[in-house]
Amino acid sequence: MKNAPTYPISGRGPADHDVRDQIVAAATEHFSRYGYEKTTVSDLAKAIGFSKAYIYKFFESKQAIGEMICANCLREMECAVKAAVDEADRPPEKLRRMFKAIVEASLRLFSEDQKLYEIAASAATEHWQVTLAYEKRIQEMLQAILQEGRQSGDFERKTPLDETAAAIYLVMRPYLNPLILQHSFDSAEEAPAQLSSLVLRSLSP
Amino acid sequence: MKNAPTYPISGRGPADHDVRDQIVAAATEHFSRYGYEKTTVSDLAKAIGFSKAYIYKFFESKQAIGEMICANCLREMECAVKAAVDEADRPPEKLRRMFKAIVEASLRLFSEDQKLYEIAASAATEHWQVTLAYEKRIQEMLQAILQEGRQSGDFERKTPLDETAAAIYLVMRPYLNPLILQHSFDSAEEAPAQLSSLVLRSLSP
Known part of the structure; x- marks a missing residue:
C-alpha cells in the first residue's frame, strides 16, 4: 500500500x-x-x-477502510491510463491508448482481484466519493486530450468542447464502471479499437 | 397478449x-x-x-413461459423503434430516432413494468435465445439505415460497413441491455441526443 x-x-x-x-x-x-x-x-x-x-x-x-482500498486501486488504474496516454505523441493516438488502457485496467481489476472488484462494485453502486472523484479525473484527462487535439489541428473545432467531451465520456463509461463492464466481457476485446476509431472519425476536422 | x-x-x-x-x-x-x-x-x-x-x-x-413473455415485450419494443425510424425521411434523422426510441423503450419497460423487467434481466444474464434474436434484429435495422445513408450520400463510405455498424452497435448496447441500463439512469436523459450527434459526426462524408 x-x-x-x-x-x-x-x-x-x-x-x-x-x-x-x-x-x-x-x-x-x-x-x-x-x-x-x-x-x-x-x-x-x-x-x-x-x-x-x-x-x-x-x-x-x-x-x-473499503474506500481507502478503493482509492488506492483507482489511483493505480488512473496511473496506468495516464502512463499509456503519455507514451503517445499525437492527440489521436493518445485517445486510442486511453480507451485501450481503461478497458485493460478495468479487466485487470476484475480478473486478478475478483474479490477486490467486489469493493469497486459496492463503490459504484453506492456512489462512493472516491469513484466520483475518479470519474471526474478521467473526464479531465479526456478534456485535456481533446483540447490539445483542437490546438494541433488534429480534431475539429466546430462542436462545443463540453459537448464533445460529454459524448465521448458516455461512450467510455461502460468500460470504466465495473458494474457495467461485467456485462460487456464479450465485446471487451475489440471494443477499444472499434470505439476509438469511431470517436476519431467523429473528431476529424 | x-x-x-x-x-x-x-x-x-x-x-x-x-x-x-x-x-x-x-x-x-x-x-x-x-x-x-x-x-x-x-x-x-x-x-x-x-x-x-x-x-x-x-x-x-x-x-x-418467461421466454414467451419476453419475446412479446421485445417485439413491442422493436415495433416502437421501427415505427420511430420509419417516421423519418433521411438516414441521419432515422439514426437519431433509433437512439431515442431505444432508450425510451428500455426505460418504459423499466418504469412501467418493474416486475416484467426482472424477466428481461434474467433473459439478458442467461443469454436467452429471444434476446439474442432481438439484438440481431436491432443490428439489422442499424445496418439498413447505414446502407441507405451511404447510398444517399449522407454517410461516408470509406470505412467498411461492418466495422461502422459494429462500432455504432457497441455505442447503443448499454441502452439496449436492461442490466446495463440500470446503471445509466443518470445519463439516460441526454444520452440519446449526445450519442447520436457523436455518431453522426463520425459518419459525415
Missing part, C-alpha cells in the same frame, strides 16, 4: 498514518482472500491481531 | 394456441404483480386455476 493518502486530521502524528496504512494493507489482503461483503470489522480485527476498538480509532466503519 | 407467436408444432390445433396465449396472458399479469423470480409454476397454476400438469403440457418450464 504505497502512496496511501495522508489525511490532514489535526492531532494525528505520522505514527497514526503508519497504523492506518498497516490496517489498509492487512484489510486489502484479507478482503482479496475472503471478500469484502462477507467480512465484518470483527473478522478483520481478529485476522490482523488488533482489537476492534483499536481499528475503530482509525476508521469509522468497514466502508471507510 | 395480442400477436403471441404461433409455434409450428405438428399435431397441435388452434385450440392449443389459445390455451398457450391464455397461460401467457395470465402469467404476464401474475409476474408483473408478484415478480418472476419468486413465482413458481405451482403458484402460477393456482393463480390461473389450471393444474400444474396442464401448464406443463404447454410449457416445459417457467423459463419457457
